[in-house]
Amino acid sequence: MNQSNIKPIDEALKAHYASKSLSDNQLDQLMTLQAEVLVKQTQAVALPEKTGLNRFFPDFRGYRYAFYATACMLLVCLAVTFSLINRPPLSQRIMSEIAYNHKQGMPIEVASNSLADIRNYLDKLSFPIISPNTMNNANWQFLGGRYCSINGKLAAQLKIKNLADNTVYTLYQAATKGGAGKSDKTRLTRMIDGVGVSIWREKGLLLGLASSP
Amino acid sequence: MLDKEQLNQLYRFAISLTNHDDQAYDLLQTCVEKYLKANRQAVESPVAYLKRMIRNEFIDQTRRRRFYCDVDSDVIDRISDEQSLNEITIEEIVVQQSEVAALLGTMQPEERELLYLWAVEEYTIDEIAKIKQVPRGTLLSKLHRLKKRVQLQQDSDNVLNLRVKS
Numbered sequence: 047m048n049q050s051n052i053k054p055i056d057e058a059l060k061a062h063y064a065s066k067s068l069s070d071n072q073l074d075q076l077m078t079l080q081a082e083v084l085v086k087q088t089q090a091v092a093l094p095e096k097t098g099l100n101r102f103f104p105d106f107r108g109y110r111y112a113f114y115a116t117a118c119m120l121l122v123c124l125a126v127t128f129s130l131i132n133r134p135p136l137s138q139r140i141m142s143e144i145a146y147n148h149k150q151g152m153p154i155e156v157a158s159n160s161l162a163d164i165r166n167y168l169d170k171l172s173f174p175i176i177s178p179n180t181m182n183n184a185n186w187q188f189l190g191g192r193y194c195s196i197n198g199k200l201a202a203q204l205k206i207k208n209l210a211d212n213t214v215y216t217l218y219q220a221a222t223k224g225g226a227g228k229s230d231k232t233r234l235t236r237m238i239d240g241v242g243v244s245i246w247r248e249k250g251l252l253l254g255l256a257s258s259p
Numbered sequence: 260m261l262d263k264e265q266l267n268q269l270y271r272f273a274i275s276l277t278n279h280d281d282q283a284y285d286l287l288q289t290c291v292e293k294y295l296k297a298n299r300q301a302v303e304s305p306v307a308y309l310k311r312m313i314r315n316e317f318i319d320q321t322r323r324r325r326f327y328c329d330v331d332s333d334v335i336d337r338i339s340d341e342q343s344l345n346e347i348t349i350e351e352i353v354v355q356q357s358e359v360a361a362l363l364g365t366m367q368p369e370e371r372e373l374l375y376l377w378a379v380e381e382y383t384i385d386e387i388a389k390i391k392q393v394p395r396g397t398l399l400s401k402l403h404r405l406k407k408r409v410q411l412q413q414d415s416d417n418v419l420n421l422r423v424k425s
Contacts, residue, residue, distance in 0.1 A: 051355050051356045051357060052353050052354065052355050052356075053353060053354070053356060054350060054351075054352070054353050055349065055350070055352040055353065055354050055374070055378065056349075056350060056377070056378035057378075058353075058354045058355075058356050058359045059359060059374055059375065059378035059379060060378055060379055061356055061359075062356070062359040062360065062363070063271045063274065063275070063375065063379045066270065066271050066274050066280065067267050067270070068263075068266060068267055068270050068284065072284055073263050073266060073267075075288070076261075076266050076287070076288065076291060077263070077266075079288075079291065079292065079295070080260050080261060080291070080295060081260075083295040083296070084260060087298060
């Protein structure tokens with residue numbers, strides 16, 4: 047045995063592995079492989095896909111869901127605003143509802159010429175039905191009444207006859223936010239779907255009168 | 260990007276597992292390709308990361324049972340006390356340089372890896388235990404067996420002409 051060639055195992059192992067190296071060809075292959083991948087990755091980073099909104103907002107991908115949500119909310123807000131803007135005023139809607147109810151021609155639930163009797167029957171109303179100032183003279187006669195709804199609230203629908211021309215009208219009475227005692231001389235009159243409708247405020251109530259010509 | 264020195268370092272580590280130059284190069288190339296495709300730019304130590312990849316790839320390529328040497332429980336018991344641990348001084352082994360390759364050829368891959376990490380990379384047994392995530396006692400038992408085998412070879416005056424310094 048060559049004694050000079052004997053050494054501790056760690057030194058022998060170091061020398062053994064130090065003698066193991068990649069050939070130039072192998073090193074070139076591995077370096078080329080790395081360089082190719084690096085170039086591809088660099089190109090991918092440098093040239094991100096420029097489509098759609100990415101073209102204008104480079105970071106759009108990260109915020110696209112927030113963008114879509116905001117766009118949807120804006121659309122809903124626009125639709126609601128548009129419908130509110132184009133909504134007819136309250137007086138117009140009430141007059142249309144009165145004209146519709148009048149055309150339905152629903153039968154009366156209580157028949158009486160006495161306002162007191164009708165008032166007693168319609169006891170679920172939050173207000174006492176009244177005889178309007180313009181109808182206090184002897185030319186007007188109550189025929190009866192029933193419940194109805196005006197603007198989503200419980201109201202009274204009374205049949206009233208003008209004895210002078212023998213025409214039957216429908217008189218509507220509903221509570222208003224103004225409360226009792228408030229009157230408004232302003233009287234709105236319109237012809238809606240062939241029905242003549244007038245509304246006004248009296249003694250805190252909204253009154254409406256409908257008649258067919 | 261790995262430089263040539265780092266590639267050679269990984270190549271030697273692969274040789275410690277395979278004990279075969281061409282197989283080590285194939286292993287290294289496979290792992291470098293996988294590493295590059297995974298685009299692990301955030302990896303703190305690419306060399307350490309690739310060593311783990313190489314080791315895992317090698318285990319995948321070979322059968323686990325062949326890679327891991329079973330350690331007899333009685334061997335672990337025997338070396339569990341501190342006195343026994345102190346006796347495992349692998350530095351005492353001396354070998355003839357020309358016979359190192361043959362000696363490594365008689366070893367299991369895990370034994371070669373252990374010796375490589377200890378002798379070439381100069382890790383301590385504790386550090387190797389952490390890297391390989393195995394108990395220190397298991398490594399010591401392997402060293403114990405390794406030393407015993409080399410001693411047996413030396414005592415019987417085998418063809419490797421190994422000699423263990425007393």
